[in-house]
Amino acid sequence: MFKKILIANRGEIALRVLSACKELGIRTVAVYSEADSHALHVRFADEAICIGPPRSSDSYLNIPQVISAAEIADVDAIHPGYGFLSENANFAEVCEASHITFIGPSPDVIRMMGEKDRARAEMAAAGLPVIPGSDGIVPDETTAEKVANEIGFPLIIKAAEGGGGRGMRVVRTKKELLPSFQTARAESEQAFGSPNVYMEKLIEHPRHIEFQVLGDKHGNIMHLGERECTLQRRHQKVLEESPSTVLDAATRDCMGRQIVDALRKVGYSSAGTVELLQDTDGKLYFIEMNTRIQVEHPVTEMVARVDLVKSQIRVAAGEKLDDVVGPVRFEGHAIECRINAENPETFRPSPGRITAFRVPGGPGVRVDTAAYADGVIPPYYDSLVAKLVTHGRDRAEAIVRMEGALDGFIIEGIHTTIPLHKRILADPDFRAGNFDTHFLERLTATAGK
Ligand code: MV4
Numbered sequence: 365m366f367k368k369i370l371i372a373n374r375g376e377i378a379l380r381v382l383s384a385c386k387e388l389g390i391r392t393v394a395v396y397s398e399a400d401s402h403a404l405h406v407r408f409a410d411e412a413i414c415i416g417p418p419r420s421s422d423s424y425l426n427i428p429q430v431i432s433a434a435e436i437a438d439v440d441a442i443h444p445g446y447g448f449l450s451e452n453a454n455f456a457e458v459c460e461a462s463h464i465t466f467i468g469p470s471p472d473v474i475r476m477m478g479e480k481d482r483a484r485a486e487m488a489a490a491g492l493p494v495i496p497g498s499d500g501i502v503p504d505e506t507t508a509e510k511v512a513n514e515i516g517f518p519l520i521i522k523a524a525e526g527g528g529g530r531g532m533r534v535v536r537t538k539k540e541l542l543p544s545f546q547t548a549r550a551e552s553e554q555a556f557g558s559p560n561v562y563m564e565k566l567i568e569h570p571r572h573i574e575f576q577v578l579g580d581k582h583g584n585i586m587h588l589g590e591r592e593c594t595l596q597r598r599h600q601k602v603l604e605e606s607p608s609t610v611l612d613a614a615t616r617d618c619m620g621r622q623i624v625d626a627l628r629k630v631g632y633s634s635a636g637t638v639e640l641l642q643d644t645d646g647k648l649y650f651i652e653m654n655t656r657i658q659v660e661h662p663v664t665e666m667v668a669r670v671d672l673v674k675s676q677i678r679v680a681a682g683e684k685l686d687d688v689v690g691p692v693r694f695e696g697h698a699i700e701c702r703i704n705a706e707n708p709e710t711f712r713p714s715p716g717r718i719t720a721f722r723v724p725g726g727p728g729v730r731v732d733t734a735a736y737a738d739g740v741i742p743p744y745y746d747s748l749v750a751k752l753v754t755h756g757r758d759r760a761e762a763i764v765r766m767e768g769a770l771d772g773f774i775i776e777g778i779h780t781t782i783p784l785h786k787r788i789l790a791d792p793d794f795r796a797g798n799f800d801t802h803f804l805e806r807l808t809a810t811a812g813k
Contacts, residue, residue, distance in 0.1 A: 367391060368391040369385050369439055369442065370393040370437060370439040370443070371395070372443065373445030374400055374403060377659075384673040384674040387674060393410065393412070393413065395430060397415065397420075398414065400742070404734045405734060413433040413436065419744060425449060430442070440464065441464060443467040444468060451478060451655050451656055453475035456470070468656065469636065469655050473631060479524055480522060480524050480525070480527050480562070491626050501560045501561065502562055515563070517535065517538065518535060521545060521562075522563070524560035525560065528599055528652075529599030570594075571592070571800060571801070574590060575588075575591075575638045576672070578676070578689065579632045580633060581682055585628050585685070586692075589668060590619075591606045592608035594799055602781070602788070603699065603700065604699070605699045606664055610797065619640070633679060633680075634680060637654040638653050659748070663700045664698075666698035670689055699754055700751055701753075703749050703750040703780050708779065708781050714780070715740075718741065718749075718776070722772070729752075731752055731753070749775065752785075
């Protein structure tokens with residue numbers, strides 16, 4: 365097992381990794397920017413090293429600075445958390461070259477999944493259903509027309525280096541195709557430094573369902589069920605739950621098995637998430653894979669009763685999946701509300717000093733946060749203030765516990781999305797499990813009325 369881990373992140377996920385390390389008896393090194401000198405991850409780690417100015421590009425994304433800190437502190441491993449360097453294959457390679465274990469899959473697999481067209485092709489070859497579309501990147505207008513003829517309209521053009529909803533363009537008619545294709549390429553070049561795009565048939569009113577996976581370094585891999593992540597706004601998830609109300613046990617088992625088989629073929633290790641879209645006929649398709657621990661991992665932890673971060677560290681140290689996890693029995697239902705420092709009506713960021721902070725508790729209530737009274741939410745990073753997670757014997761109990769917990773959560777001094785969550789939970793369609801990716805647009809179009 366590792367003796368010392370550097371946590372290349374901040375906020376609640378840095379604290380989450382710190383707790384896992386503590387339970388495993390591993391010493392911890394925090395890194396922080398000048399904006400985070402009073403942050404809790406700095407206070408709770410065994411050592412802390414300042415790695416630069418507030419901007420992420422000067423600190424948490426600065427590979428030489430992070431590696432220098434790791435070398436000075438003499439750590440065995442780096443946990444990247446989510447965001448920042450967590451899916452950077454070059455960073456994972458630099459760690460390896462410096463004889464530091466990168467807690468994640470191999471650089472080759474990170475790179476494969478980062479090229480979305482390649483991930484799609486490899487997963488299709490490994491047996492997962494993918495949405496009808498182009499065979500890899502679409503290099504020119506002639507190919508774009510050929511693919512459009514095959515798959516029909518509406519279709520979607522996606523940036524190969526994009527992902528998470530960035531760099532997508534919907535095309536509804538033939539006459540929009542070539543202009544959209546050229547614009548998509550130009551935008552992709554602008555945003556990602558590569559004009560490469562690929563095409564898929566558009567799935568209208570989809571649901572976003574993702575499977576949590578965990579693999580060791582001995583070729584063993586398992587899935588830990590799914591998360592329903594359909595409730596998003598501008599590709600930012602707002603509320604997640606597990607299990608999904610629209611997967612039956614047979615579909616879950618079948619899809620889970622196909623995913624595990626496919627990932628074994630590409631040599632996947634560590635925690636990861638396979639993103640799927642479900643069409644209105646209930647059919648599931650692979651769209652992307654995330655090679656990091658995700659923000660919403662706690663909902664899986666609550667229903668599968670597995671500590672994913674501890675497991676991720678143990679498999680990175682070479683332990684076998686059987687020893688780390690063993691047989692899993694899923695129990696009950698979990699929901700996560702992301703509480704962001706945002707105006708709940710305009711969604712504008714609301715950074716600043718928190719003047720009062722009281723977290724709810726009680727049976728089935730978990731709060732993952734790095735916020736505290738008199739602490740500051742800096743403007744430089746994401747706006748997540750807390751993840752409020754509830755668990756219940758069934759969905760109804762998870763919902764009623766969430767309503768109580770939201771009522772008991774006091775955050776003053778900044779705006780938060782707590783009122784939005786109360787509204788979602790009160791909505792009859794949400795309560796019936798009847799929603800798609802447009803649900804929040806409809807809900808917030810009438811916010812405050
Ligand atoms: C799609 C799609 C419809 N058809 N692909 C958005 C995030 C990125 N991971 C993939 N996304 C989508 N891909 C096809 N072929 C619709 C979306 C999409 C979406 C997906 C999940 C949750 C919310 C969404 C909001 C808008 C678009």
